[in-house]
Amino acid sequence: MHEISLLENVREILQEHAQKQNFKRVKKITLAIGKLSCIEPDALRFGFDAVMQGSLAEGAELILSEVAGKGICKACGKESAIDTLYAPCQYCEHPFVDVTAGNDMQIKDLIVI
Amino acid sequence: MCGICGCGQTEQKHDHNHSHSHSHSHSHSHSHSHSHEHGSNEYEHNHDPVDLGTERLVQVEQALLSKNNSYAEQNRSYFQEHHIFALNLVSSPGAGKTSLLVETIKQLKDQFPIAVIEGDQQTEHDAERIRASGAPALQINTGRACHLDAHAIGHAVMDLKVADNSFLAIENVGNLVCPASFDLGEAHKVVVLSVTEGDDKPLKYPDMFHAADLMLINKIDLLPYVDFDVERCIQYAKQVNPDIQIMQLSTTKATNFSAWTTWLSDRVIS
Numbered sequence: 001m002h003e004i005s006l007l008e009n010v011r012e013i014l015q016e017h018a019q020k021q022n023f024k025r026v027k028k029i030t031l032a033i034g035k036l037s038c039i040e041p042d043a044l045r046f047g048f049d050a051v052m053q054g055s056l057a058e059g060a061e062l063i064l065s066e067v068a069g070k071g072i073c074k075a076c077g078k079e080s081a082i083d084t085l086y087a088p089c090q091y092c093e094h095p096f097v098d099v100t101a102g103n104d105m106q107i108k109d110l111i112v113i
Numbered sequence: 114m115c116g117i118c119g120c121g122q123t124e125q126k127h128d129h130n131h132s133h134s135h136s137h138s139h140s141h142s143h144s145h146s147h148s149h150e151h152g153s154n155e156y157e158h159n160h161d162p163v164d165l166g167t168e169r170l171v172q173v174e175q176a177l178l179s180k181n182n183s184y185a186e187q188n189r190s191y192f193q194e195h196h197i198f199a200l201n202l203v204s205s206p207g208a209g210k211t212s213l214l215v216e217t218i219k220q221l222k223d224q225f226p227i228a229v230i231e232g233d234q235q236t237e238h239d240a241e242r243i244r245a246s247g248a249p250a251l252q253i254n255t256g257r258a259c260h261l262d263a264h265a266i267g268h269a270v271m272d273l274k275v276a277d278n279s280f281l282a283i284e285n286v287g288n289l290v291c292p293a294s295f296d297l298g299e300a301h302k303v304v305v306l307s308v309t310e311g312d313d314k315p316l317k318y319p320d321m322f323h324a325a326d327l328m329l330i331n332k333i334d335l336l337p338y339v340d341f342d343v344e345r346c347i348q349y350a351k352q353v354n355p356d357i358q359i360m361q362l363s364t365t366k367a368t369n370f371s372a373w374t375t376w377l378s379d380r381v382i383s
Contacts (some may be wrong), residue, residue: 002291005258009177021171023187037178038294038320085293086323086353095355103294 003043006105007051013107014057023112026057030109034102036069036085065108071097117187117267173256181295184263188298191270192281196382199281201299203321205314206287208307209331211239212364213373214282218246220374225381226279230269232261232286239284249273260291263298280381289318300380301326308332312346319353327358329373334363 010045014026035037041064048062069082073096080090080097088095131204192199202210211231220225229250240252244309251273253265266283275281283299285292293302304325307313309332315322322328330343330348343361360376362369 002259006177013173013175013177017171017173023169023171027168034178038291067149084319089189104176106176109173110171111168112171113168 002040004047004051005051007044007047008023010107011051011055011057014055014110017110018112020030021112023110025113026060026063026110027113028063028111029057029107030063030065032067032106032108034067034069034104035083036099036103036104039105040044041066067102067104067106069099070081071099073097116271118184118264120264178294181263184267185296185298188267188270191266191267192298192300195275196278197270197275197281198279198377198381199283199299200313201283201285201292201297201298201302202305203285203289203292203302204305204307204324205289205310208287208305208310209364210284210287210305211242212373213305213329213331214284215242215246215362216367216370217282217374218243218248220370221280221378222247226276228273228275228279228281230261230266230281230283231274232284234286236258255286257287257299260295261285261297262295262344263320266297275321278382280377289314289321293320293324294316303327303329305329305331306346308335308341308343310341312342315346315349322350322357323354325354325357325360327360327376330359330361332363332365333361334366334368 010031012027014029018024018026030079031044033041033044044064045062052058069084069087070078070079071082071087071089073092073094075096076089076092077095078089078091079100080087082097082099082102085099085103086095087097090098186252188199190198202214204210214229218229221227227248229240229248231243231250231252232255233239233252234255234257236254237252240250243250251269253261253269255261261283270281283297302321302325304321304326304327308330311317315328330346333343336343347359350359360369360372362373364370
């Protein structure tokens with residue numbers, strides 16, 4: 001389950017930003033989760049409180065927003081909405097598309113004090 | 114400094130579990146007294162002891178996974194410059210990746226240099242098996258992580274001093290889910306599926322079979338004893354990846370093993 005190690009990365013990034021941008025606590029954090037990213041939102045929610053315990057984001061509210069998957073067809077070059085990494089092009093049904101959105105996880109913004 | 118990513122990390126011991134210890138001793142000794150007068154329309158607010166400052170919004174917009182992809186691209190350029198043919202071997206635990214590599218090393222080590230990076234959650238066992246077969250190997254223990262990442266691979270390549278014009282095998286952690294989304298800079302992902310697993314694995318774990326360029330159906334000597342329909346398995350794999358190449362072999366009985374070693378030798382520039 002790599003959600004825990006990803007959350008540990010999040011915790012480190014929060015600490016870096018706290019120093020740079022001079023805040024002491026994170027009250028709310030918004031993460032954008034790509035639908036194709038192999039990250040389970042429920043697993044993130046499950047691990048969040050435990051990983052953030054003792055850090056500046058202890059007790060913070062976690063908001064998850066989903067980013068839809070998109071890809072450019074390797075054959076016809078058109079952009080398709082895709083639900084899975086193996087989804088074919090919706091126009092020419094070519095089986096391989098280069099993913100252009102929805103395969104990452106991003107820390108969007110924070111409410112801090 | 115690391116020759117690939119330039120990150121200044123000079124580790125000898127590869128225990129890439131990135132478990133930085135954060136010992137925070139926050140002493141929140143706020144002794145403020147809330148004696149201000151609230152009117153009858155007292156709005157709800159949280160009397161958290163540190164809630165003294167004003168809340169503000171901080172834009173971060175920092176991606177977490179794409180960092181891996183930039184390391185993977187650095188690895189890929191390094192492999193190209195040095196004519197290193199790198200494969201990322203993925204499978205469930207127990208499909209026979211290590212045995213496949215041990216046999217491959219025995220048969221091909223005189224043709225070109227071979228190096229192996231082993232990924233497991235714990236132990237040096239696999240690296241020891243590889244070394245015993247006559248190739249240098251470096252074990253990465255991923256700890257809690259369920260996959261290898263491109264940054265760890267860049268460092269392992271430097272530490273192993275992988276030779277030019279060689280074959281580099283990266284044996285990923287046994288897991289058909291997460292390693293699919295982590296590019297390591299390899300030329301191809303090779304998925305190993307043994308007949309002791311279900312023939313519907315390609316449909317159950319489509320991301321991995323879609324990401325792989327070659328599927329090795331291993332342990333075919335056991336087919337008489339198991340309920341595994343090879344044709345159905347191939348059909349399922351083609352369903353998620355019409356371009357996937359497929360070979361059927363047995364590592365331990367050396368059945369059709371030359372199909373694999375020929376495929377490999379043809380791709381290593383020696």
